[in-house]
Amino acid sequence: MTQKKHKPRSATAPAKAKTKSGQSPSKAVDSEPARTAKANPPGRKKPNDRDLEIKDEKTLSALGPQLNRLLNARPEIAAMLFVNPVLAMKEAGVKLSRPVTHHILSRLRHRPAMRERREKLEARLRKALGEVPRPNNPVWLSQTLFEKLQLPPLETRNLTPRYKPAHEADAEKRLQALRPRRTHRYPRLSSRPQHTGQLSMQAVPPPSARRLDLAADIPRPGPARHPPKRLSLEALYFYKDSDPIARDLLELAIIQRRGLRLHSRYSYRLIKEGKRRNVFRRWFRKVTLPEPESKE
Amino acid sequence: MNLTSNFDFCVELGIDSVKEIFHLAFKSEDRYPHNVGPLTRTFSGREFTINVRVLDDEDKPADLSFQDENHILFSFPFELQAQTADAPDPALSEILLEAQAAIPALLTAWDEDGNEVLGLSFFGTTSADVGITGLSGVPVVGVEQFRNAVHSAYEAMPVHSFSSGGNTINLYDGDRDATLEPPNAASPYEIEVALETHAGDEYLKVTAPIHVLIPVLPVFNSEYSSFGRLIFYRKVERTDSSITVDMTAEPASADLATTVELDTAHPALSQIQSQIAAQAIGMISAFGVITEPAFTETAARQLLQDEIAAYINTRRYPVYSPKSGDEDEPLSTPVGFLLVDDGVLAILLNRRSGTAANDSAPDNFLAGRELALAVGAAKVQEEIQAVIAEKFPGVGSDDGELIETPEGDAVLYELNVSLADPDEHGESEGHLWITGKTKVKIDCWWDPTVEFEGPVFMRAHREDSDEGCKLIIDAPEVGDFDFDQSCCDVFLEIIIPIAGWIALIVIEITIDKVGGEVAEDIANEQGAIIEPIPPVVNGIAEVTSCLTGIEVFRAGFVFPGELSIRRLSRSAEDLREMRRMPRPDP
Known part of the structure; x- marks a missing residue:
């Protein structure tokens, strides 16, 4: 369990300490399923998961270990937690109330600080634009910037945004040291061209909108004749210093991109059935959730 | 492989x-x-x-x-x-x-x-x-060569007129000796030769024109003169390396005895011819021993x-x-x-194990291309371990490696990269097979431990410009996943760079070890100016080599390439073709 010592525990968070200490949250649980779950640890007998119902956050907190055990017993579902945790839980037989569903999704989509920033940006943009901001929609973005805000179009073709490095510079430096020393072995070859070959590595990982560097100083591009009908985030990047709303839109878009992508029921099914590719489905061979009670 | x-x-x-x-x-x-x-x-x-x-x-x-x-x-x-x-x-x-x-x-x-x-x-x-x-x-010594040799021997004789007991015999060979009197009117006009076999031996038959002058014939008390022919046989001795005809050795067989034929009739012609034939044997010896180096x-x-x-x-x-x-x-x-069967020259470098007695030929990984470099799996694995150790020093320890990203944190406990052949793991292409174990930190929930595995495909392509060729290591692929899909693909952002660094370092080390040159870094890039193989062949030819890609096998990496070869210096032939041969001073 991740310890967040510097943060006050959320009132709605699972009572990790409690559970670890063995205090049963039985009062908050529909009693029969809880007992069933306890009596049937994984590997012995499949729990009657259809009876596990979580109506509120308190119940969620209390039933956490049992829920984990339930998911561990269904490894084919456990990996799907990263596709859509709510749908995965429901598939495992857990009934979630609407508030609990909302709670889980909002919690998992972003870390708290990012969630807070997103909500602030969304509120500010909604007020400024009079509608829900949709910065990851290129058509909406074009209409907003060039029709609603009347910003002059900029010539952004062939321009590359600045990205924050995906990795720490120290590690890159250490890796550089693994490369062989440079040599000049054939200096006397007079007819040799300056060089015959180059070897270079493309940016790895490739540039991602998630890593657009909002703080970078960039020269303002020249004007464009016509506004594009679709505006990508990479193009929006060059408007960040032109207008505060444009900058907020870019930041909100980045935050949205950084959120856990929660797939729709339809997409979830396609991924589960292998009809749609998904990194987690492809790569995650086994997902094991802690089962605090069973450890004790 | x-x-x-x-x-x-x-x-x-x-x-x-x-x-x-x-x-x-x-x-x-x-x-x-x-x-x-x-x-x-x-x-x-x-x-x-x-x-x-x-x-x-x-x-x-x-x-x-x-x-x-x-x-x-x-x-x-x-x-x-x-x-x-x-x-x-x-x-x-x-x-x-x-x-x-x-x-x-x-x-x-x-x-x-x-x-x-x-x-x-x-x-x-x-x-x-x-x-x-x-x-x-290889010259075949036949009648023609013998005829020439006899003509040559005739010319080498100091005299062609032989006197004995008052008789004179002129030996002619066409008009090779114009001083002889009377001038040659014999038949044949020139010395003729033929090769004949008698009793299994090869003989040179020589028919030479002669003139005979007998000032006083006994009994007849008169002069006799006549043109005629001297006919004699000499044995031909052939070895693997020479042919010898000893003109001084009269054959023992009576059938091959030297004879004379004279044109002018005379009651004692037979006696005269016998007398002259006996005298002529000594004259024939003047031809000496003719030896010709003649190799079979x-x-x-x-x-x-x-x-x-x-x-x-x-x-x-x-x-x-x-x-x-x-x-x-x-x-x-x-x-x-x-x-031999594939028409491939393989040069192995840096013996990793065993001695010369253990050396054996590798397989053909050239596959019809001009050039290919390979690095073995053990060496690749060394570099993989080095890259992982530098990138994620905590991996393998109890505490693991904490990876913090804006999207979320994780602790990476295990990370293994192995090489896989085409058709392994259900993938038609050779790949890196990555396995690992990580604990994903989730706010307000228990942290799940994820065991993962999957293929990473190495990609590289060649680009050409006025400055030369360039091998660009593309971002390794894990299929058609989009890096920018969502924060969750941060997972790939953690895994993939490892593969990129492995490719870069392994290629550079390979170039360095096979004798090519990693000359200098390219400004602001992960890369260098390179000569993939030694650019000169013993001071003779300049080799321009360009790598064109990267292939992964369980046995290692292969970097195919292309070559162009040009000579360093000019030969006389070149100068002749260029019409730049040195000319004599005017």
Whole structure:
């Protein structure tokens, strides 16, 4: 369990300490399923998961270990937690109330600080634009910037945004040291061209909108004749210093991109059935959730 | 697939490239003399001056083939000119033999001036190793040559008029001696020769025109003179290397006795002819012993084999010298193997295990391309471990490696990268197979432990510009997943760079070890200016090599490439083609 010592525990968070200490949250649980779950640890007998119902956050907190055990017993579902945790839980037989569903999704989509920033940006943009901001929609973005805000179009073709490095510079430096020393072995070859070959590595990982560097100083591009009908985030990047709303839109878009992508029921099914590719489905061979009670 | 045997690295070149280098190398006449001689040799007591010219042109190209695992068979067309001042047959005083010599060279390594080189050695070549084909120009000594030799011998005689007991015999040979009186009116006009076999032996039959003058015939007390013919046989002795006719030796057989035929009738003609024939035997001895060096084709071939072996068996030529460039890290001796059926020259570098006795040929990974470099799995794995250790030092420890990203944190406990062949793990393409274990930190929930595994495909492509060629290592792929899909793909952002760094470092180390050059970094890029293989072949040819991609196998990585080869210096042939041959001073 991740310890967040510097943060006050959320009132709605699972009572990790409690559970670890063995205090049963039985009062908050529909009693029969809880007992069933306890009596049937994984590997012995499949729990009657259809009876596990979580109506509120308190119940969620209390039933956490049992829920984990339930998911561990269904490894084919456990990996799907990263596709859509709510749908995965429901598939495992857990009934979630609407508030609990909302709670889980909002919690998992972003870390708290990012969630807070997103909500602030969304509120500010909604007020400024009079509608829900949709910065990851290129058509909406074009209409907003060039029709609603009347910003002059900029010539952004062939321009590359600045990205924050995906990795720490120290590690890159250490890796550089693994490369062989440079040599000049054939200096006397007079007819040799300056060089015959180059070897270079493309940016790895490739540039991602998630890593657009909002703080970078960039020269303002020249004007464009016509506004594009679709505006990508990479193009929006060059408007960040032109207008505060444009900058907020870019930041909100980045935050949205950084959120856990929660797939729709339809997409979830396609991924589960292998009809749609998904990194987690492809790569995650086994997902094991802690089962605090069973450890004790 | 065996890419590097018990070595770390291997370079493979196709036979066409080897031939191209060979032809260019062979144009360097200072290193590989085309003209050998003059040499002095004595055959059958006769001194010959010999000059040999080795050819490699469009009409008569030199060539090579891979004979076995360790030998390249060179084929050189050559012309051998043998001159002697006093050949019995003047036409044979200069002969020109043409042939093709096939000489095997051992592909081996040795130390030369402190550099470990791989080269071709002719040390120990024996006559039996040298093949001679297409031999032509070996003179056949027949009637024509004997006729010429007899004419020549006639001219060498100090006198052609022989007197004995008051009788005079003029020996004619056409008008070769215009001083004789009376002038030649005999038949035949010139000396005629024929080769005949009697009792299994070969004889030279000579019919020579003569004039006989007997001032006083006994009994008749009158002068007798007549033109006529002297007919005699001499045995021909042939060996593998010479033909000898001893004109001084009258055959024992009465049937082959010297006879004389005179044209002027006389009652005592028979007695006169017998008398003159007896006198003529001594005259015939003036022709002496005619000996002609005359090799049979077998003997000529043997002679050439002996001479070539004697010339070549102290010679060796370095070809490949992978200079380390680092005194602290010498390269082990390069070891070459020839994959005969595939037409591939494989050069192994840096023996990883065993001794020379354990060395074995790698497989053909060239696959019809011009050039390919390979690095073995063990070496790749070394670099993989080094990259992981530098990138994620905590991996493998109890605490793991904490990876913090704006999207979320995780602790990486295990990360393993292995090499996989095409068709492994259900993937048609060779790939890195990555497995690992991580704990994903989730706010307000228990952290799940994720065990993951999956393929990473290495990608690289070639780009060309005015500055040369460029191999660009593309972002490794894990399929058609989009990096920018969502924060969750941060997972890939953690995994994928490892593969990129592995590719970069392994390629650079391979280049460094096979003797190419990683000259300098490219500004602001993960990359360098490189010479993938040594850019010169023993000071003869300049090699421009470009890598074109990267392939992954369980046995290691392969970097295919392309070559262009150009000679460093100009030959006389080049200058002639360019019409820039030096001219004499006006």
